[in-house]
Every structure is written in structure tokens, then in C-alpha cells.
Amino acid sequence: MSNNVNDWLNDHGDYLYRFALARLKDTHQAEDAVQETMLAAIKNNSFEGDSSIRTWLTGILKHKIIDMQRKLIREQPVSDIIDLDASNESMDDFFDKTGHWLDKPQFFDMPDHALEQSQFLSVLDACMQKLPKKLKAIFMLRDVHEMENENICKELDITPTNAWVMLYRARMGLRKCLEMNWVKG
Amino acid sequence: MLTCQQASQLISQSLDHPLSWYELMQLRLHLMMCGACNRFRKQLNVLLVGLRKIRTNIENDSAIQLPLDAKTRIVEKLKSNQHSQ
Numbered sequence: 168m169s170n171n172v173n174d175w176l177n178d179h180g181d182y183l184y185r186f187a188l189a190r191l192k193d194t195h196q197a198e199d200a201v202q203e204t205m206l207a208a209i210k211n212n213s214f215e216g217d218s219s220i221r222t223w224l225t226g227i228l229k230h231k232i233i234d235m236q237r238k239l240i241r242e243q244p245v246s247d248i249i250d251l252d253a254s255n256e257s258m259d260d261f262f263d264k265t266g267h268w269l270d271k272p273q274f275f276d277m278p279d280h281a282l283e284q285s286q287f288l289s290v291l292d293a294c295m296q297k298l299p300k301k302l303k304a305i306f307m308l309r310d311v312h313e314m315e316n317e318n319i320c321k322e323l324d325i326t327p328t329n330a331w332v333m334l335y336r337a338r339m340g341l342r343k344c345l346e347m348n349w350v351k352g
Numbered sequence: 353m354l355t356c357q358q359a360s361q362l363i364s365q366s367l368d369h370p371l372s373w374y375e376l377m378q379l380r381l382h383l384m385m386c387g388a389c390n391r392f393r394k395q396l397n398v399l400l401v402g403l404r405k406i407r408t409n410i411e412n413d414s415a416i417q418l419p420l421d422a423k424t425r426i427v428e429k430l431k432s433n434q435h436s437q
């Protein structure tokens with residue numbers, strides 16, 4: 168048994184770590200997620216021969232990732248961080264009172280050229296890291312982990328309205344950040 | 353007639369669930385006449401494609417490995433966990 172787990176860690180630890188890092192964007196959290204996955208794997212050895220060990224472990228890891236994001240979001244009630252009335256003018260600073268863009272969105276596209284593309288992606292990555300923690304957590308689940316919207320509401324125990332307001336705010340912030348840091352004058 | 357603010361909200365929501373027929377019609381009408389909201393929609397698409405590219409880049413980068421100290425820590429944790437059972 169214990170040999171098994173050490174084998175699992177050696178064979179799949181790096182893969183699981185990358186999987187977690189790609190979704191949590193935090194090395195410590197990613198390490199914790201791998202640890203929790205391994206602990207759950209020995210505690211509750213539900214492995215059935217019909218899938219690969221890696222698939223099974225990844226399934227456990229997915230739940231751990233969701234658990235961690237949920238904890239982050241629950242540290243503070245959702246109502247404290249967003250304005251629940253989506254039509255309220257104070258909801259964001261992107262529009263005037265009549266609903267017109269204050270600054271018209273500017274054109275940007277993903278560069279084809281490899282070097283330019285990696286520069287674009289690192290700007291995008293830096294912008295994402297700047298999102299408020301809770302917005303980042305739900306946004307990562309939806310737009311990076313590609314979890315279904317319905318499941319996000321269920322797992323995080325938030326209303327669909329809360330979910331879309333948070334996602335909207337995160338996306339608005341990100342595209343503005345890209346305009347400011349990528350689109351040069 | 354939708355304002356740009358309402359249109360941008362619908363564009364974001366359309367990424368998460370299908371819009372109602374009425375919302376879709378309103379949005380199409382707005383997009384036919386509004387270059388700014390078209391650019392906004394394009395921005396969101398570029399964002400999403402970029403984010404998924406960052407994700408797969410990390411997933412496929414074999415240079416990124418579980419740090420050795422973390423590995424050691426996990427092995428210790430697993431050991432102590434088994435002893436306590």
C-alpha cells in the first residue's frame with residue numbers, strides 16, 4: 168500500500184502538480200492540492216481497474232481544486248464583495264449614466280508570432296494575478312477549469328445572478344488590464 | 353433598445369448559458385449597429401483563447417515539476433498518516 172502511494176507520487180506527482188498549478192496559479196496551493204489528493208487516495212482507496220491510476224487521481228484532484236476555491240470564496244460572504252443589483256450604476260466604472268462606454272473597447276488579438284504570443288500571454292497572466300482573490304477564484308473555475316456554470320453555483324452555493332455578476336466583473340477587469348498593458352497607445 | 357452596458361452584460365452571460373430568444377434578438381440588433389460592443393465581444397474571445405493556452409502551456413511544460421521539498425513533505429505526511437491509522 169505505502170509503496171503504491173510512493174509510486175503514484177513518483178509517476179504522477181509532476182503531472183498532478185502541473186494540472187493543479189494551471190488551475191490555481193499558486194505554487195503553494197498547487198502543492199497542497201497534490202498532498203490532499205494523495206491523502207484522499209490512500210484513505211479512500213476507491214480505485215477501480217476500469218480507469219488508469221492517473222485518471223483516477225486527476226478526478227480526486229479536480230474535487231480538491233474546487234474545495235480550495237470554495238474555501239477562498241467563503242472566507243467572506245459574496246454579498247460583501249459585489250453589488251448585488253446588477254443594474255446599479257456603481258457596479259462598474261466602464262459606462263456613463265446612459266449606459267454608453269466611457270472608453271470604447273480597443274482592438275487586440277492574439278499574436279501569431281511565437282515570441283509576441285508568449286509576451287501577450289504573460290501580460291494576460293499578470294493581469295489575471297491582479298484580480299481580487301475571490302473574483303479570481305470563481306473566474307478560474309469557469310474560464311480556466313471550464314467548469315459548468317450550473318455546477319459552480321451548486322458547489323459554491325451562490326445564485327446564478329451572483330455568479331454572472333462576478334464573472335462579468337472579472338472579465339471586464341481583465342480586458343481593461345490588457346488594453347492598458349498590451350495595446351500600446 | 354439595449355444600451356452598451358446591457359449589451360456587454362449579455363455578451364458575458366452568453367459565455368455561460370444560452371440567452372433567451374428575446375435577449376438574443378436584442379443583442380444581435382445592437383451588435384449590427386455598434387462597433388464598440390463588437391470589439392468587446394472579440395476581446396472576450398481573445399481572453400478565453402489566451403487563458404486556455406496558458407493553461408495547456410503549463411500542463412504540457414515538463415520543466416515544471418513538483419518541487420523536491422514538497423515531494424519530501426508529502427511522503428512524510430503520508431507516512432505519519434498511515435502510522436496514525
Ligand SMILES: [Zn+2]
Nearest residue numbers: 356359386389
Ligand atoms: Zn454597444
